[in-house]
Amino acid sequence: MNVISKDNREHARRIKPNPIDPRAQNYKVVDTDFHFLPDWQALRKFMKEPFKTELTKYPQVGGDYSPQYAIGIEGTGQETLGRASTAADVLRVMDEIAVSTVILSPGFQRPQSIFHPAMLAAVASAYNDYLVAEVMPASPRIKCEIMISHRDPAAGAAEIRRVARHPGFVSVYTEFGGNYEPIGTAKHDPIYEAAVENDLLVTSHVGTFYQQMSPLHQGTRTWAELVGISAVSISMAYVGSMILQGLFDKFPTLHVIVKEGGFWWLPEFMARADDYYLGHPGDIKLTERKLESGEQFLAKLPSEYFDSNIRFSSQPVCFPRDPKHFKMLMELCRGEDMLLYSSDWPHATFDPINWAFDPAISEEGRKKILSENARNWFRRPL
Amino acid sequence: MDYPRSASRKAEIRGKRAELYNMAEYIVGKVDDIPEGKGIAVEAGRRAIAVFRSGGKLYAIANKCPHKGASLCEGEVVVKDGIVRCPWHHWNWQLGNGKLEADPRQSLRTFEVAIEGDDVVVRV
Numbered sequence: 001m002n003v004i005s006k007d008n009r010e011h012a013r014r015i016k017p018n019p020i021d022p023r024a025q026n027y028k029v030v031d032t033d034f035h036f037l038p039d040w041q042a043l044r045k046f047m048k049e050p051f052k053t054e055l056t057k058y059p060q061v062g063g064d065y066s067p068q069y070a071i072g073i074e075g076t077g078q079e080t081l082g083r084a085s086t087a088a089d090v091l092r093v094m095d096e097i098a099v100s101t102v103i104l105s106p107g108f109q110r111p112q113s114i115f116h117p118a119m120l121a122a123v124a125s126a127y128n129d130y131l132v133a134e135v136m137p138a139s140p141r142i143k144c145e146i147m148i149s150h151r152d153p154a155a156g157a158a159e160i161r162r163v164a165r166h167p168g169f170v171s172v173y174t175e176f177g178g179n180y181e182p183i184g185t186a187k188h189d190p191i192y193e194a195a196v197e198n199d200l201l202v203t204s205h206v207g208t209f210y211q212q213m214s215p216l217h218q219g220t221r222t223w224a225e226l227v228g229i230s231a232v233s234i235s236m237a238y239v240g241s242m243i244l245q246g247l248f249d250k251f252p253t254l255h256v257i258v259k260e261g262g263f264w265w266l267p268e269f270m271a272r273a274d275d276y277y278l279g280h281p282g283d284i285k286l287t288e289r290k291l292e293s294g295e296q297f298l299a300k301l302p303s304e305y306f307d308s309n310i311r312f313s314s315q316p317v318c319f320p321r322d323p324k325h326f327k328m329l330m331e332l333c334r335g336e337d338m339l340l341y342s343s344d345w346p347h348a349t350f351d352p353i354n355w356a357f358d359p360a361i362s363e364e365g366r367k368k369i370l371s372e373n374a375r376n377w378f379r380r381p382l
Numbered sequence: 383m384d385y386p387r388s389a390s391r392k393a394e395i396r397g398k399r400a401e402l403y404n405m406a407e408y409i410v411g412k413v414d415d416i417p418e419g420k421g422i423a424v425e426a427g428r429r430a431i432a433v434f435r436s437g438g439k440l441y442a443i444a445n446k447c448p449h450k451g452a453s454l455c456e457g458e459v460v461v462k463d464g465i466v467r468c469p470w471h472h473w474n475w476q477l478g479n480g481k482l483e484a485d486p487r488q489s490l491r492t493f494e495v496a497i498e499g500d501d502v503v504v505r506v
Contacts, residue, residue, distance in 0.1 A: 012408035012424035012431070012504065014415075017445055017453040019470075071472040081470070350470055354451045 024098035024353045027367060030374035030382055031099040032313045033205070033259050033342035036144075037107025038130055039085050046126035046133070051119060058108060059119050070223035071348060081346035083107075087138030094141065097343055098353060100371075101382050104131070104144045105173055105205060105259070111147060120149040121159070128163045136168035143382055145173035145203055150183060150191060157190035164198035170380045172200050175207025176238040176261065178214040178230060184241025186288035192251050199379035204238055206231045206260035227349075235261025236269055239310065243273065246289040248309040249299045255377055259313040259342065260349075266333045270303035277302050306338065311377050313342035314369065315351035327360035336365030340374045406506055413500045416440065421466065423455035426506045431493060433502065434477055436461045441477035442493040442504045449473050 044052050067073050073080060084090045084107075094102055106127060114120040124147040131144045146169050148156035160172055172195050174183055183204065195202050206227075220226055235258055241247075248254060277284075277298065285296045319326055330336065344350050356366050375382050387395070408426040410433050416422055421434035423445045430445040432455040443466070445454050452470040459466050465474045465483060474483035480492040494505040 009407045009409060009503070010426075012410045012426040014411065015423050015425045015430065017423050017430050017455070019446070019451050019453040021451075072467075073472070080472075348471060352450060352452075352470075 020098045020352050021354045021357050027370040028100040029370045031102045031343045032340045032374055033105055034102040034345050035107045036104040037083055043126050043130055046129040047122050051122035059114055067223045079346050080348040081350055087135045090142055101141050106147050117149055117152045121155050124148050132166050143170045144168050145171045147173050150174040153188045153190040157194040160194035170378050171203050173203050176204050176234050177207040178234055182238045182241030184245050184247050192254055196251050196254050201255045201257055201378055204258050232262035243302045243305045245287045248305050250289045256310050263312045264329050273302035311340055312338055314339040315342040315344040316349045317351055317355045330360055336368050339369050341370045408504050409501045410504050411502050419459045419461055421455040429506055434459055436477055440495040442495045443480050444491040448490055
């Protein structure tokens with residue numbers, strides 16, 4: 001560029017842009033999925049022996065999937081934006097991303113990858129005790145999920161009952177993943193029972209993808225397949241197992257929240273599940289729960305359980321290429337009612353609140369997505 | 383015949399064009415304000431612009447990532463590839479032409495940058 005004229009030249013102001021929309025301050029935002037990763041050595045102090053001595057590091061067996069080749073990040077890509085290891089860290093980041101209340105998910109993304117039940121139970125109990133001792137007292141704005149061994153439902157239920165009296169816990173963390181059976185099966189009912197008894201939600205959060213133990217992993221090559229697509233298909237299967245195996249008929253007041261399981265698949269699921277159910281209802285009565293109750297069918301159509309029993313955390317909001325399709329999808333999926341804002345901080349798929357100010361979303365819808373839906377859906381006060 | 387144009391004549395034409403298109407020039411800082419492999423953000427008129435130094439050259443692009451609004455001046459500059467990586471989701475934007483590496487149909491605005499003395503000047 002050749003300089004043309006100095007007469008109209010101004011000095012540009014140096015700025016440090018805040019990429020978070022400042023209007024968020026007006027909404028008392030609830031972030032329903034924020035990952036907390038305590039220092040492992042600090043956590044060990046809360047473990048029972050012999051694990052306190054033996055587990056010198058996180059005992060993951062399955063091996064880390066790394067997005068190294070996909071986006072050039074070493075490790076698991078879980079700490080792209082930083083790490084919240086203490087309550088002070090959490091509160092600092094909450095101010096940065098303009099949220100009023102957070103619900104902490106474990107930062108160990110894959111409890112399912114700890115295959116040794118006693119190890120998993122030891123880690124989970126220590127994590128929960130750490131939250132009670134070190135995090136909850138810091139602020140009522142920090143709410144927590146109870147980590148359990150969901151492969152061992154009786155142990156999981158016992159852990160829920162052990163810590164449920166602390167009002168800082170608002171839900172029970174479980175994962176959907178490709179190396180474990182869908183959690184809607186009846187053998188997991190002790191977990192649901194303990195949750196309902198204690199006014200806790202059950203979370204189904206993305207965990208393992210097509211892990212090494214699943215035949216499906218063998219053909220996958222890319223991170224987008226693993227985390228992008230498989231997460232959604234597995235999430236659908238888990239939700240399907242809950243609905244079609246009568247979980248919500250046995251526990252009609254149970255509230256579930258699906259996290260990072262996608263959302264735009266709802267219309268397909270609802271229409272297809274209703275159609276297939278009505279065409280093939282004969283084996284509903286053979287499911288464990290219906291054998292127990294003697295009922296023949298579901299109490300209502302599969303699609304009708306979403307309103308009463310299932311919600312979705314919003315992240316990641318994946319925009320269709322045509323902007324008007326976003327509005328259409330939000331209407332079709334009842335996004336303003338079904339979505340609860342989440343950030344997924346600090347992961348590489350982080351969502352700021354900014355998308356909630358898209359013109360396709362009504363002001364009333366914005367209030368619901370950012371705050372009211374979560375406050376109404378969680379049984380305990382946020 | 384006006385050809386070949388002198389430097390002053392060229393400057394005069396550019397000046398008229400700039401007036402016509404309501405362009406303005408902004409001094410965004412000193413040369414030393416922008417280290418190699420880093421970026422800064424400035425407010426130039428109504429725009430937030432990120433200015434980077436990569437491989438010794440200066441580049442100016444819109445600061446706001448078109449994906450979900452991250453501040454690109456905070457991103458990592460990969461000098462050998464001539465890109466800046468969005469700090470949130472690591473979308474790779476080419477500094478030279480503003481195009482998205484994985485889908486060049488998507489791009490963000492780029493702005494002309496020049497060095498005048500020890501001032502860095504951006505045309506908006």
